[in-house]
Amino acid sequence: MPLIGAVQEPITSAPLVIFIYLVLILMIAGALAGILLRSTLYAIGAFSATLALVALLYLTIAPFLLFAVQLLVFTTVSAALLIGLLRETSGIQASTVGPFSREWIIGAAVAAALLALVGVVAAATSWPIRVGPQGIVCCPSYLPLVTDGYRVALATVIVLIGSAALGCGLLLASSRHVATRTPGRRG
Amino acid sequence: MSIGLNGFLLASAALLAVGAFATVARRSALTMLLGTQLMFAAGAIAFVAFGRFTVLSQTPAAAHENVAGVMALFVGAVALAELALGLAMAALLYRESRSFAVDADRG
Numbered sequence: 001m002p003l004i005g006a007v008q009e010p011i012t013s014a015p016l017v018i019f020i021y022l023v024l025i026l027m028i029a030g031a032l033a034g035i036l037l038r039s040t041l042y043a044i045g046a047f048s049a050t051l052a053l054v055a056l057l058y059l060t061i062a063p064f065l066l067f068a069v070q071l072l073v074f075t076t077v078s079a080a081l082l083i084g085l086l087r088e089t090s091g092i093q094a095s096t097v098g099p100f101s102r103e104w105i106i107g108a109a110v111a112a113a114l115l116a117l118v119g120v121v122a123a124a125t126s127w128p129i130r131v132g133p134q135g136i137v138c139c140p141s142y143l144p145l146v147t148d149g150y151r152v153a154l155a156t157v158i159v160l161i162g163s164a165a166l167g168c169g170l171l172l173a174s175s176r177h178v179a180t181r182t183p184g185r186r187g
Numbered sequence: 188m189s190i191g192l193n194g195f196l197l198a199s200a201a202l203l204a205v206g207a208f209a210t211v212a213r214r215s216a217l218t219m220l221l222g223t224q225l226m227f228a229a230g231a232i233a234f235v236a237f238g239r240f241t242v243l244s245q246t247p248a249a250a251h252e253n254v255a256g257v258m259a260l261f262v263g264a265v266a267l268a269e270l271a272l273g274l275a276m277a278a279l280l281y282r283e284s285r286s287f288a289v290d291a292d293r294g
Binding site: 008009010011012014017018020021024027028031032034035040043047048051053057058061062063065066069070073074077078081082084085088089149153155160161163164165167168171 | 188189190191192194195198201202205206208209213217218221222224225228231232236238239240241242253255256257258259261263264265266267268269270271272274275276277278279281282289
């Protein structure tokens, strides 16, 4: 018995096909830029854009949950971790601009607009919370599938993420402890 | 004009190649980490494309698509965990030598 059966019909809608080709090309270009750019900050920006484009690709061919998780969790957490590393090591210092300056207000307005857009999309697509006869259901199509069919995998991923977080914390804490006791090699 | 499984698999392969190049040929630990992330993303795209464009024997198409999505979610979670650990190691490397370079003659 073959593992993979008939191949489903390809996507033929012209605007969608053009959009997908555009996303694919930009995704590869972003990935190349991410690894070739000398500036760490620009490389991180290009990498984050690549992950966001992957989310856009999911929007065209995958269930909406995958797009949302890719965009809201994987992309933002990856970018935050990378920016955190950059701030921890070589580059970005804390802002010298006050919390109520014009730049902060504009930034907050843009963030609020994006959050509102996510809210509208979530409300229009009933994701991740759907109100129905059974009450409020979270992730209706995926949650039963994940919790019932993939319990071991879910537990493994949770343990893995917990271990990674613990390992990161211990690594950084121990190195900080050593750094306060002994001067660096270069003085 | 159309795009099917082959187009997505080609893009996935290209992304995998870019990631492999970054991991093997670049000297910066940060770039190597980005390369591994790109390879994870390429694998997830292949999962999703197979879920969208193929039909498993005796399995409804919708269920098949959901399974592919779940696999992509797990791949993304593992990628994030790997990124967190790798970044901690990169931070240690930087504190040690004031550079992200991983080869012996980084000075």
